[in-house]
Amino acid sequence: xxxxxxxxxxxxxxxxxxxxxxxxxxxxxxxxxxxxxxxxxxxxxxxxxxxxxxxxxxxxxxxxxxxxxxxxxxxxxxxxxxxxxxxxxxxxxxxxxxxxxxxxxxxxxxxxxxxxxxxxxxxxxxxxxxxxxxxxxxxxxxxxxxxxxxxxxxxxxxxxxxxxxxxxxxxxxxxxxxxxxxxxxxxxxxxxxxxxxxxxxxxxxxxxxxxxxxxxxxxxxxxxxxxxxxxx
Amino acid sequence: xxxxxxxxxxxxxxxxxxxxxxxxxxxxxxxxxxxxxxxxxxxxxxxxxxxxxxxxxxxxxxxxxxxxxxxxxxxxxxxxxxxxxxxxxxxxxxxxxxxxxxxxxxxxxxxxxxxxxxxxxxxxxxxxxxxxxxxxxxxxxxxxxxxxxxxxxxxxxxxxxxxxxxxxxxxxxxxxxxxxxxxxxxxxxxxxxxxxxxxxxxxxxxxxxxxxxxxxxxxxxxxxxxxxxxxxxxxxxxxxxxxxxxxxxxxxxxxxxxxxxxxxxxxxxxxxxx
Numbered sequence: 001x002x003x004x005x006x007x008x009x010x011x012x013x014x015x016x017x018x019x020x021x022x023x024x025x026x027x028x029x030x031x032x033x034x035x036x037x038x039x040x041x042x043x044x045x046x047x048x049x050x051x052x053x054x055x056x057x058x059x060x061x062x063x064x065x066x067x068x069x070x071x072x073x074x075x076x077x078x079x080x081x082x083x084x085x086x087x088x089x090x091x092x093x094x095x096x097x098x099x100x101x102x103x104x105x106x107x108x109x110x111x112x113x114x115x116x117x118x119x120x121x122x123x124x125x126x127x128x129x130x131x132x133x134x135x136x137x138x139x140x141x142x143x144x145x146x147x148x149x150x151x152x153x154x155x156x157x158x159x160x161x162x163x164x165x166x167x168x169x170x171x172x173x174x175x176x177x178x179x180x181x182x183x184x185x186x187x188x189x190x191x192x193x194x195x196x197x198x199x200x201x202x203x204x205x206x207x208x209x210x211x212x213x214x215x216x217x218x219x220x221x222x223x224x225x226x227x228x229x230x231x232x
Numbered sequence: 233x234x235x236x237x238x239x240x241x242x243x244x245x246x247x248x249x250x251x252x253x254x255x256x257x258x259x260x261x262x263x264x265x266x267x268x269x270x271x272x273x274x275x276x277x278x279x280x281x282x283x284x285x286x287x288x289x290x291x292x293x294x295x296x297x298x299x300x301x302x303x304x305x306x307x308x309x310x311x312x313x314x315x316x317x318x319x320x321x322x323x324x325x326x327x328x329x330x331x332x333x334x335x336x337x338x339x340x341x342x343x344x345x346x347x348x349x350x351x352x353x354x355x356x357x358x359x360x361x362x363x364x365x366x367x368x369x370x371x372x373x374x375x376x377x378x379x380x381x382x383x384x385x386x387x388x389x390x391x392x393x394x395x396x397x398x399x400x401x402x403x404x405x406x407x408x409x410x411x412x413x414x415x416x417x418x419x420x421x422x423x424x425x426x427x428x429x430x431x432x433x434x435x436x437x438x439x440x441x442x443x444x445x446x447x448x449x450x451x452x453x454x455x456x457x458x459x460x461x462x463x464x465x466x467x468x469x470x471x472x473x474x475x476x477x478x479x480x481x482x483x484x485x486x487x488x489x490x491x492x493x494x495x496x497x498x499x500x501x502x503x504x505x506x
Contacts, residue, residue: 007499010458011430011468012492082468086426089360089467095263095274096353098327099425102477108425110470188471194496196489 014082019192021075022185026211028068033215039222045155046147053151056132076118083111106180107188113181120174127161128154162226175220182212256282256348260295262307263355268363274353284344288331289314289321291343309368314339316480319415322422323368324355329419329478337417337480357418359427361464372418374464375432382449382456383436389445398444408442411435413481420475420483426467431475433461434491435483441494451498458495 007013035055038048055061099108106113131137132154138145141156162168186208190196195204224230257280265272279295286294289311296306312320321338325331331341346352354368362370412435420431437454440446446453469488476485498504 004499007495010495011428011462011466012458012495013499015468015470016492016496082470086428086467086470089427089465090358090425091360092358094324094327094355094358095261096327096355099474101328101332102423103425103472103474107470107472108474184471191471191485191489192469192492194489194493196486 014078015192017074017078018082019189021071021078022189023193024068024071025075026182026186026189029215033218036222037218039155039158040225044148045153045159046149046151048155048158049147049151049153050149052132052154056152072121076114079111079114104184107184110181110184113177116177117174117181120170120177123167123170124174127167128157131157158222159226162223165227168223168227171223172220175216178219179212179216182216183209186211254284254348256284256343256346256350258282258291258346258349259351261351261353262368264307264367265356265364267366272364272367274355282343284342286343287314287339288323288325288341288343289339307368308366310370311339316340317415319417322357322370322372322417322419324357324422326353329357329422330417330480334477335480335482337415340480357422359418359421359466361427361429361466362418362421370418372416374466375416375418375429377464378429378433378457378460379436381460382453383440385440385445386449400443404442407486408439411438411442411483411487414439414479414483415481417480419478419480421466423474423478424467424469425472425474426470428469428475429461429464429466430469430488430491431479431483431485433457434487437491437494438487441490450494451502451504454491454494455498458491 008017035051036048038051039045041047099105131140132152136145137152137154137157140160141153145153147153147155162171187201187205190201190204195201257278260277260279261274262277263272264275277295277299279291279298282291282294289309292307292309299306310320310322312318314321316337316339319337321330323330323338325338325341330336330338331345333341333345356362356364356368357370357372359370361374362372365371414432414435416432418429418432421427421429424431437457440453441450471485471488473485476483
């Protein structure tokens with residue numbers, strides 16, 4: 001019973017995996033948001049493309065990309081397993097359940113919010129990741145794949161994609177889902193890890209709220225700014 | 233100096249609450265289920281002339297008396313002390329365990345919390361680990377089995393010692409006492425969207441983990457109780473906080489974090505086999 005392997009098959013162990021992968025994905029969001037925010041500072045896209053070039057060529061980043069994919073996959077698979085298991089723990093539902101009286105709707109809807117985010121990720125990854133890593137970006141920016149500084153012109157891809165209104169709406173809706181997913185997930189991960197502390201928990205909760213607003217807002221502003229041609 | 237209270241007024245004590253003044257007529261939608269094998273359903277009942285001073289269970293006593301007088305089978309529900317300390321009463325009232333008020337059990341819920349003409353839905357706790365026995369009574373022996381899997385101290389710790397023989401910081405003693413306030417009613421499981429028992433189990437672990445007598449078996453205890461909790465078919469905690477909000481004894485989520493810490497320590501740090 002004391003073996004490490006069976007710790008992860010217990011209810012607390014499964015939650016531990018959700019918490020660790022969740023925090024890891026949060027750390028990814030920080031990097032992703034920071035680099036993408038370059039679009040706000042340089043209208044030619046050279047700065048953004050340089051950032052993208054660094055991410056695409058640095059071997060540490062490339063190695064972390066594999067870890068990120070594994071972490072994401074683990075978060076999805078484990079999340080789905082937990083959701084189904086939790087539903088099975090109450091085979092007969094209440095005729096009337098006033099859940100809003102004691103908890104937030106988004107904390108009860110992490111499975112749904114996660115599914116929406118997964119659907120978004122499929123579109124998002126095929127929009128940018130697949131294009132830059134596999135299919136190539138020649139089809140964008142009038143056939144010139146490189147920018148003025150000689151880097152792959154992902155900025156042009158962004159402009160081409162976000163000229164479509166439906167895609168802008170989709171991205172903004174996805175970021176609203178992300179905001180609510182984080183609003184519960186950020187502080188929840190710390191609680192699962194056992195890091196509940198009279199001094200630090202209030203700080204974590206406040207930090208979580210700000211993080212859940214600022215990061216998705218910055219992401220959502222990118223397609224909006226590009227669509228409306230705002231320059232900074 | 234004593235203050236004489238006029239006892240001939242209708243509601244001498246709790247008249248600060250916004251409460252009904254006259255007797256009430258209510259419609260109840262009560263879950264009736266013959267046994268665990270058959271399917272249940274909500275059945276409508278009317279109760280008339282209910283005093284706002286009655287407890288929710290006394291209102292059920294009136295309803296049951298009416299049913300018996302009519303030759304119908306009375307509604308089976310759990311109750312014992314009727315003063316909020318035994319943990320037996322267990323009704324899911326209008327979508328919430330122990331009804332709309334905070335920090336009380338069903339027996340402490342008074343009819344003045346409702347209005348004349350209200351419709352009240354009453355269901356049993358619903359969880360795979362709490363099968364319905366009959367009507368509103370569920371089998372909560374899963375909790376007993378979780379306790380039997382480690383929620384105790386194996387040796388007799390003796391009589392009360394000299395007060396300062398075994399120094400325990402006040403904050404720690406308070407936290408242990410607050411965890412020990414759990415009456416095991418199961419409201420946490422009932423309200424949790426995952427039917428998770430983690431608030432109960434963590435309270436039973438914490439009350440011992442916080443005190444010196446609980447230390448020798450601390451890691452064995454957490455592993456045993458968590459394993460039994462999982463085996464009973466309770467769901468997994470997703471930190472919605474519904475349990476803490478509905479707990480009649482105000483058991484805190486801090487206990488769940490403590491249980492998680494103890495579990496990780498037991499599994500990943502301790503060399504002791506569970």
